[in-house]
Amino acid sequence: MFTNWKLILSLAIPSVVSFASATVTGTINLIMVGQMGALVIAIVGVSNIICYNGWALCSGVGNSINYLVAQNYGAGDMKKGIERTYAALCLCLAVVLLIVLAGLLAPGLILRLMGGSEEFVAAGTEYLRYRLFAIAATTVGFVFHGFFRGIGDTRTPMVLSLAANGVMIFFTYVLTYGKLGFPEWGLVGAGIAVLIGELVNVAGCVYVYFFKLHDRYQTRTRMAIDRAEAKLIASESGKLGMQEVAMSLSMFVFTMFVTRLGTEALAANEVALNVMSLGFMPAFAFGATATILVGQEIGKGNPREARRVGTDVAVLGSLFLLVLGLGEFVFAEQVARIYTHDPAVYELTAQLIRISAFMQLFDGLLNFYAGGLRGIGDTTFLLRSSFLLSWLVFIPLTYVLTFLLELHSIGSWISLYTFLALFAVTIMIRFYRTDWSQVVMKQAEPGHSHS
Numbered sequence: 001m002f003t004n005w006k007l008i009l010s011l012a013i014p015s016v017v018s019f020a021s022a023t024v025t026g027t028i029n030l031i032m033v034g035q036m037g038a039l040v041i042a043i044v045g046v047s048n049i050i051c052y053n054g055w056a057l058c059s060g061v062g063n064s065i066n067y068l069v070a071q072n073y074g075a076g077d078m079k080k081g082i083e084r085t086y087a088a089l090c091l092c093l094a095v096v097l098l099i100v101l102a103g104l105l106a107p108g109l110i111l112r113l114m115g116g117s118e119e120f121v122a123a124g125t126e127y128l129r130y131r132l133f134a135i136a137a138t139t140v141g142f143v144f145h146g147f148f149r150g151i152g153d154t155r156t157p158m159v160l161s162l163a164a165n166g167v168m169i170f171f172t173y174v175l176t177y178g179k180l181g182f183p184e185w186g187l188v189g190a191g192i193a194v195l196i197g198e199l200v201n202v203a204g205c206v207y208v209y210f211f212k213l214h215d216r217y218q219t220r221t222r223m224a225i226d227r228a229e230a231k232l233i234a235s236e237s238g239k240l241g242m243q244e245v246a247m248s249l250s251m252f253v254f255t256m257f258v259t260r261l262g263t264e265a266l267a268a269n270e271v272a273l274n275v276m277s278l279g280f281m282p283a284f285a286f287g288a289t290a291t292i293l294v295g296q297e298i299g300k301g302n303p304r305e306a307r308r309v310g311t312d313v314a315v316l317g318s319l320f321l322l323v324l325g326l327g328e329f330v331f332a333e334q335v336a337r338i339y340t341h342d343p344a345v346y347e348l349t350a351q352l353i354r355i356s357a358f359m360q361l362f363d364g365l366l367n368f369y370a371g372g373l374r375g376i377g378d379t380t381f382l383l384r385s386s387f388l389l390s391w392l393v394f395i396p397l398t399y400v401l402t403f404l405l406e407l408h409s410i411g412s413w414i415s416l417y418t419f420l421a422l423f424a425v426t427i428m429i430r431f432y433r434t435d436w437s438q439v440v441m442k443q444a445e446p447g448h449s450h451s
Contacts, residue, residue: 004312008289012316014158015149015285021158023277025165025197029172030274033190034339038267040187041340042259043124045270046114047131049248049255054102054135055142056248058095060241061088062142064233066288067295067374069150071441074299078151083223085147087230091237092143096136103132114252115259123187130191137198144205149292160204168197228444236442239379243386250390250419257402258412264344265409271339272352272413279324279360280367286317287367294375303376303436310372310431314365321364329357352413359417366424369431377442378434385426394419 026048034041065088072081102110107128111121145157171193178184185192214220258269290313297306328335336349373382397418401411 004309005316008286008293008309008313008316011152011154011292012282012285012289012313014154015288016282016320018154018158018161019281019284020278021161021165023274023281025168026277027274028169029190029193030271031339032172033176033187036187038263038340038342038345039120039123041267041270042263043120043127043187044190045266045273046111046116046120046255046259047124047128048270048273049252050110050114050128051131051135053245053248053252054099054132055138056244057099057241058092058139058237059142059244060237060239061092061095061139061233062146063240063244063291063374064088064146064236064379065143066146066150067291067377068233068236068442069147070152070292070295070375071299071377073151074296075301075441076299078217080229081147081150082217082219082221083226084229084233085143086223087225087233088143088146088237089140090225091230091234092139096139099132099136099139103129103136107132115256126188127191130188130195134191134195134198137195137202141198141201141205144202144209147209149288150295152292152296154289154292156208160201160208163204164197164201167200168193171196226444232442232444236377236379239383240374243379243383246383246387246390250394253395254398254412254416257398258409261402261408264342265348267340267342268345268348268352269409269412271336271345271349272356274339275328275335275349275353276356276360278328279321279356280363282317282320282324283360283364283367286313286320286364287371289313290368290371291374294372298376298439298441303439306372306375306439307431307434307436310369310375313371314368317364317368318361321361322358325357325360328353332357348409352409355410355413356417359420362417362421362424364424366420366427369424369427372431373427373434376434376439378430381430382427385423385430389419389423389426393422 030041030044033044065085068084069081072078072084108121108125111124111128116124141160145160148154148156172190174180174182175185175189175193176187183189210220255266255269259266290310293309293313294306297303297309332353333346333350336346336353339349340346370382394415397415398412401407401415402409405411407414
């Protein structure tokens with residue numbers, strides 16, 4: 001077990017740093033633009049949810065390449081891994097065009113659909129436009145990161161994330177407030193800063209994949225894309241993408257409910273989610289590690305070892321979250337005050353953080369075991385459970401607790417964590433009830449795939 005723990009940490013810690021840098025960047029950016037008032041905080045919060053939905057639409061491409069390449073790497077068949085990556089990039093670019101079009105044509109319309117006032121729409125349209133362009137770039141980078149992680153290289157995504165996020169923070173500061181001779185563009189400048197950072201990440205990915213890795217994996221070799229492989233990737237990407245969309249759209253509706261509680265409630269909700277993303281960070285990182293290690297062991301033909309390493313990832317990741325939760329619970333109000341000086345906002349925020357501090361362990365278990373199921377390609381179950389629990393449990397429960405029982409923001413968050421707890425238990429049961437002796441690599445030919 002301890003040998004596994006050393007390997008797990010060597011992969012997970014760079015991923016934690018990678019996700020942490022994104023979280024800290026989001027926090028610093030929110031603090032910088034948050035000085036412009038509650039309306040701006042609310043615009044950033046709603047834009048975050050909208051952009052998460054845009055990213056979720058094509059996140060499945062990166063997630064599918066992550067586990068498929070991990071299996072190919074384990075099997076020693078990287079020619080197939082490169083072929084699959086090319087197919088994924090082609091698929092990704094088609095979806096990216098849709099996001100760019102949405103950014104060009106529809107940001108104001110999207111904000112109106114979220115229930116924003118005319119003042120809200122007028123102030124937020126240009127910011128959301130640049131954020132959507134940034135999401136298009138994020139999606140391309142995510143496919144490359146999926147490849148890097150699949151071959152067990154979590155350091156490259158870490159370095160690229162740190163560089164991109166450093167650029168993002170710098171340009172948020174100078175373009176929002178007109179520092180160091182740059183123009184003062186306010187909230188729009190903050191949106192442009194995010195786009196610049198994401199483009200830096202993509203440029204780094206292209207350099208590493210096509211130049212640094214070419215000698216080892218022949219990444220610049222022109223390949224004819226096999227139709228069966230392209231169909232497999234489209235299918236897997238669709239399932240994993242729709243799994244994310246089911247969750248992200250339910251969070252979208254959740255935010256629409258909270259929006260109707262007023263600007264202060266929405267601002268508190270956004271700050272609390274920003275703080276809680278500190279807990280999502282190790283959850284995502286260890287979940288990605290489970291996908292890598294489980295996928296590689298399946299590729300090597302060691303399904304029982306895959307199950308064991310998946311369990312080890314969950315144990316280690318849970319320990320991380322318990323320590324974090326303790327810190328968040330004890331210092332909830334002090335953390336909330338960093339974001340805002342408005343007592344109505346920071347007192348509500350502190351309450352929301354305390355509710356979530358230890359409940360986020362369920363979010364962790366969900367990510368750890370879902371990562372393990374992705375590693376074996378059990379994508380159909382992930383899609384079905386995500387869809388059913390998001391729409392038959394989470395949304396109705398949020399409506400009942402928030403409005404019918406008049407628990408307001410507290411009711412919203414209780415329903416969020418009830419949903420996460422049920423989802424985590426469902427995925428965990430599936431992981432341990434799987435007949436691992438029958439698990440094989442995902443193949444393009446029908447009849448050889450595990451679903």
